[in-house]
Amino acid sequence: xxxxxxxxxxxxxxxxxxxxxxxxxxxxxxxxxxxxxxxxxxxxxxxxxxxxxxxxxxxxxxxxxxxxxxxxxxxx
Amino acid sequence: xxxxxxxxxxxxxxxxxxxxxxxxxxxxxxxxxxxxxxxxxxxxxxxxxxxxxxxxxxxxxxxxxxxxxxxxxxxxxxxxxxxxxxxxxxxxxxxxxxxxxxxxxxxxxxxxxxxxxxxxxxxxxxxxxxxxxxxxxxxxxxxxxxxxxxxxxxxxxxxxxxxxxxxxxxxxxxxxxxxxxxxxxxxxxxxxxxxxxxxxxxxxxxxxxxxxxxxxxxxxxxxxxxxxxxxxxxxxxxxxxxxxxxxxxxxxxxxxxxxxxxxxxxxxxxxxxxxxxxxxxxxxxxxxxxxxxxxxxxxxxxxxxxxxxxxxxxxxxxxxxxxxxxxxxxxxxxxxxxxxxxxxxxxxxxxxxxxxxxxxxxxxxxxxxxxxxxxxxxxxxxxxxxxxxxxxxxxxxxxxxxxxxxxxxxxxxxxxxxxxxxxxxxxxxxxxxxxxxxxxxxxxxxxxxxxxxxxxxxxxxxxxxxxxxxxxxxxxxxxxxxxxxxxxxxxxxxxxxxxxxxxxxxxxxxxxxxxxxxxxxxxxxxxxxxxxxxxxxxxxxxxxxxxxxxxxxx
Numbered sequence: 208x209x210x211x212x213x214x215x216x217x218x219x220x221x222x223x224x225x226x227x228x229x230x231x232x233x234x235x236x237x238x239x240x241x242x243x244x245x246x247x248x249x250x251x252x253x254x255x256x257x258x259x260x261x262x263x264x265x266x267x268x269x270x271x272x273x274x275x276x277x278x279x280x281x282x283x
Numbered sequence: 284x285x286x287x288x289x290x291x292x293x294x295x296x297x298x299x300x301x302x303x304x305x306x307x308x309x310x311x312x313x314x315x316x317x318x319x320x321x322x323x324x325x326x327x328x329x330x331x332x333x334x335x336x337x338x339x340x341x342x343x344x345x346x347x348x349x350x351x352x353x354x355x356x357x358x359x360x361x362x363x364x365x366x367x368x369x370x371x372x373x374x375x376x377x378x379x380x381x382x383x384x385x386x387x388x389x390x391x392x393x394x395x396x397x398x399x400x401x402x403x404x405x406x407x408x409x410x411x412x413x414x415x416x417x418x419x420x421x422x423x424x425x426x427x428x429x430x431x432x433x434x435x436x437x438x439x440x441x442x443x444x445x446x447x448x449x450x451x452x453x454x455x456x457x458x459x460x461x462x463x464x465x466x467x468x469x470x471x472x473x474x475x476x477x478x479x480x481x482x483x484x485x486x487x488x489x490x491x492x493x494x495x496x497x498x499x500x501x502x503x504x505x506x507x508x509x510x511x512x513x514x515x516x517x518x519x520x521x522x523x524x525x526x527x528x529x530x531x532x533x534x535x536x537x538x539x540x541x542x543x544x545x546x547x548x549x550x551x552x553x554x555x556x557x558x559x560x561x562x563x564x565x566x567x568x569x570x571x572x573x574x575x576x577x578x579x580x581x582x583x584x585x586x587x588x589x590x591x592x593x594x595x596x597x598x599x600x601x602x603x604x605x606x607x608x609x610x611x612x613x614x615x616x617x618x619x620x621x622x623x624x625x626x627x628x629x630x631x632x633x634x635x636x637x638x639x640x641x642x643x644x645x646x647x648x649x650x651x652x653x654x655x656x657x658x659x660x661x662x663x664x665x666x667x668x669x670x671x672x673x674x675x676x677x678x679x680x681x682x683x684x685x686x687x688x689x690x691x692x693x694x695x696x697x698x699x700x701x702x703x704x705x706x707x708x709x710x711x712x713x714x715x716x717x718x719x720x721x722x723x724x725x726x727x728x729x730x731x732x733x734x735x736x737x738x739x740x741x742x743x744x745x746x747x748x749x750x751x752x753x754x755x756x757x758x759x760x761x762x763x764x765x766x767x768x769x770x771x772x773x774x775x776x777x778x779x780x781x782x783x784x785x786x787x788x789x790x791x792x793x794x795x796x797x798x799x800x801x802x803x804x805x806x807x808x809x810x811x812x813x814x815x816x817x818x819x820x821x822x823x824x825x826x827x828x829x830x831x832x833x834x835x836x837x
Contacts, residue, residue: 208804209800209803209804209805210718210719210801210802210804210805212800212801213726213797213801262736266735266736269734269736269739270735272800273731273734
């Protein structure tokens, strides 16, 4: 069903963004805790990275149909 | 002799027994036999008597000789007398028997003559045999008679001699007795009792007697020749007589024999002749039968040919008539058969055409039924479940429309998806559209060029803020303004609400971009449903048309 595709996409997107955000945050927290003496910038950096990755992924996923992938043409 | 007669009798018996039995022949043969037997008996008797006589004579002669030579004894004389008596008796018997035999033979001869007088050929051998027998009997009888005569003559001589001797003896006795009367007859044994005188007288008498005898002897010697001549003459005469007699009898016998021989030869010859004649006649008869047979054969051939001709002509006639009749019959029959066949053909054709029409009607009916079934299957769709796969119904339709290309084409035009998966009902599509509409509204701004997340956000915002008519009647022609997704969606909703899936699909088809992508599936489903419905309606129309065409007004 084509109408469910969008919903699936959004699901993936959200899931992915949650994961990335969370992972970023987590990593940021970790890094901040471990390496950066509890500075908040790794956390925001990490979450920002996560968010950004998620956004990019989501966008990519949503426009995947419109993007033409290079196909390997076969020469006869 | 007797044996031969017996043999001949048996021969005659056989002849008469085996000869042909005709009245006269049998009587003749019977009479012949009778006389033959009687004569044979008589002859046998005569011969027997004659032989007995002969024997008696010889005995008597012998006895006489003995008596002569021996001493005179009274016993011997008695024997002699007995023998003489015997002889006389035998001779008498012989004579009577002879006469009887002669009588019988004469009667036989007469019978034979009588039978010869009848002139019956079959009797001849019997007659011949009887004659031969007669002759033989006569011959035997004569022989015996001659023997008896010779014996008698001998006896006569001996008796004469004995008489002479007796006479001499008696004379001597008389002389002796005259001389010596006291001496008895039996003087030979009494020599001692005689005296010397008697002896001297006796001697003198003896001397005188001797002288006398000498004188007689001399005389006798002188007259010897004369006596001998006389005796010879006498003998000659007697001999001649005897000879004549013998000759005559012999002649007679021989004549008889010759005659018999002749008769026998004649009969033999006659038999031979008869046999030959019979063979010749037989030959002739055979020749005649052969000739007759040949003639008959020829005649038979001719007659057969004629008869066959007649038969063949009649047969031909009958054949032609028969053939004619049968041909007529055959023609009539053929005619009848042809008419019947024509009628049958007509009936068959009518029935066939009827059958064809019926078949057509049936097929049309079937087609209609299958199409109805197909139609019905379309209704089996529930809320969100598609119909049952239309494969079965489509197959039924295909089966029931073998000969209709149109129907076949139509049935093959059914889309694969509908066949295998079934189609969705309009209601479900409608429902689905309602849920799709909001989604399509939300992604109205997204297309190839505008598809970032920001655009998504904007699009969502637009959808939230823009309000359009839920349902709007679509215009007859779409202008460029109407190509706005919201408008299109409202038009489509209106159409769907009013059951016009086709127009709705058309309108939805005008969506572009992401909205289009979103409603793609719905569109395909709608298309599928529309296609199926179209095909089914066409089939139904066709079935109806065909059904109408084939049903006949009563």
